[in-house]
Amino acid sequence: MELLSQVLERIKPREEDYRELNEVRLYLLELVKSSSEELGLEVKPYFVGSLEKDTFLRGDHDIDLFLAFPLDTPLEVLREKGLELAKRIAEDLDRYEVAYAEHPYVRAYYKGFQVDLVPCYDVRDWRDVKTAVDRSILHTRWVLENLSGRNDEVRLFKKFLKGINAYGSEIYVRGFSGYLAEILVIKFGSFLEVLEKHDFMLRQKVIDPGNWLKREPEIAMKTVKREIEEDKPLVVIDPVDPRRNVAANLSWERYGLFYFNAKKFLENPSQEFFFPRVTPGNYLNELKRKGTHLLTLLFNPPDIVDDLLLPQVEKTAKGLARQLELEGFKVLGIDYGRNFIFLEVDRLERPIVSIKRGPLYFSSHGLRFYARNERVWIEGKDLYSEKPTEGWIVDVLEKILKSGMFSAGKQVKKAVQEADILVDYVPRSLRKDAYLFLSRMKFRIK
Numbered sequence: 001m002e003l004l005s006q007v008l009e010r011i012k013p014r015e016e017d018y019r020e021l022n023e024v025r026l027y028l029l030e031l032v033k034s035s036s037e038e039l040g041l042e043v044k045p046y047f048v049g050s051l052e053k054d055t056f057l058r059g060d061h062d063i064d065l066f067l068a069f070p071l072d073t074p075l076e077v078l079r080e081k082g083l084e085l086a087k088r089i090a091e092d093l094d095r096y097e098v099a100y101a102e103h104p105y106v107r108a109y110y111k112g113f114q115v116d117l118v119p120c121y122d123v124r125d126w127r128d129v130k131t132a133v134d135r136s137i138l139h140t141r142w143v144l145e146n147l148s149g150r151n152d153e154v155r156l157f158k159k160f161l162k163g164i165n166a167y168g169s170e171i172y173v174r175g176f177s178g179y180l181a182e183i184l185v186i187k188f189g190s191f192l193e194v195l196e197k198h199d200f201m202l203r204q205k206v207i208d209p210g211n212w213l214k215r216e217p218e219i220a221m222k223t224v225k226r227e228i229e230e231d232k233p234l235v236v237i238d239p240v241d242p243r244r245n246v247a248a249n250l251s252w253e254r255y256g257l258f259y260f261n262a263k264k265f266l267e268n269p270s271q272e273f274f275f276p277r278v279t280p281g282n283y284l285n286e287l288k289r290k291g292t293h294l295l296t297l298l299f300n301p302p303d304i305v306d307d308l309l310l311p312q313v314e315k316t317a318k319g320l321a322r323q324l325e326l327e328g329f330k331v332l333g334i335d336y337g338r339n340f341i342f343l344e345v346d347r348l349e350r351p352i353v354s355i356k357r358g359p360l361y362f363s364s365h366g367l368r369f370y371a372r373n374e375r376v377w378i379e380g381k382d383l384y385s386e387k388p389t390e391g392w393i394v395d396v397l398e399k400i401l402k403s404g405m406f407s408a409g410k411q412v413k414k415a416v417q418e419a420d421i422l423v424d425y426v427p428r429s430l431r432k433d434a435y436l437f438l439s440r441m442k443f444r445i446k
Helices: 002-011 015-039 075-090 132-146 151-163 178-188 191-196 198-204 217-229 252-267 283-290 306-326 364-372 393-403 413-417 428-439
Strands: 044-048 062-069 095-100 104-110 113-121 293-298 331-336 340-345 353-360 375-379 382-388 420-423
Touching: 002 151, 015 044, 015 062, 015 075, 015 113, 044 132, 062 075, 062 132, 075 095, 075 104, 075 113, 113 132, 132 178, 151 178, 151 191, 151 252, 178 191, 191 198, 191 252, 198 252, 283 293, 283 428, 293 393, 293 428, 306 331, 306 340, 306 393, 306 413, 331 428, 340 428, 353 364, 364 382, 393 413, 393 420
Parallel strands: 062 113
Antiparallel strands: 044 062, 095 104, 104 113, 293 340, 293 420, 331 340, 353 382, 375 382
């Protein structure tokens, strides 16, 4: 297809990209050798990720360098000495910072490249895996052994996923990871064949490129059952580890974007799927168009990684929405990030009195209801009461926050209780997020 050739011309790395990459790689290997000798450490360096697999796109400058320690190294020693080694290497780069995942690593920058220096174990197979990052060495090895020259097919698929906003397995995206994209191309043969399987994959549900259901049936079936019970759209058993679903982070919404856009591309191919035109929007115009209102809670998040933080913020947002619904406001949607929660609501005020239906007037409960309420009357056999309430939604929300009577993530609840509440306004840094939320552009397909 001529169109795909034209896309490849725009996304394939150029000769100078490879030249720059190789120069940096050689320099990093020298630093690992000298630094590990200086610290008296036995470490093997492994380049992993898309640059090592040669499935990266032009302009991607992320280098993942794993510092593999012997398997008999105690975990605490790996963390301490691994971080020390990574920092020693990074001192000879442009700048660096310590980042945190399952254990600390160093994110450095050198000649336009982002270089992640990650301590891990020197694993041979899945049985050796002790930390989540250890598998990356096995992933890279498996892809290199099975890709069979289909690098450009992976590039097309990755760029397509980026263009339709379905790429990235991070907790705040929950789309297709690069490794998942590589597996699907290897499994089905090409970019177009993956697109043609958009419905088949969803209905088949389970993809087993490593043939684990025959090799390790008990472990693999346990993985399949667990993931199906959790209602995951796909179960792709990791070809290097039967205990893991490569698509575990993939959400139904992101798969839905792939599902509809694959169908549309096959019917009417266009470069716009790869290079979408970005039309900026205004969240205030969206509020005016819809006649709804936006509540924004701004808070100072605890210093924890996104994988721990964001699920707690999501739980808190849902808990607040549920309480507002119980108070008589209709919550039309929620969204959230590291330091904010959006709640789209139908109105900002409610009646300043609430009517409560009570028990039968001739029951013992009826007498208690009568005693506890000031304004009480009878309708048929039932008692009713009227009492004043807060009418302004901010007052209601503040009361909910102060009471603490809402479902929330343990580590974020206090921060959210102290949040600033904004009405129909967001700071400049959140304008794009507010527009994407209110317009539903994040997951819009038509």
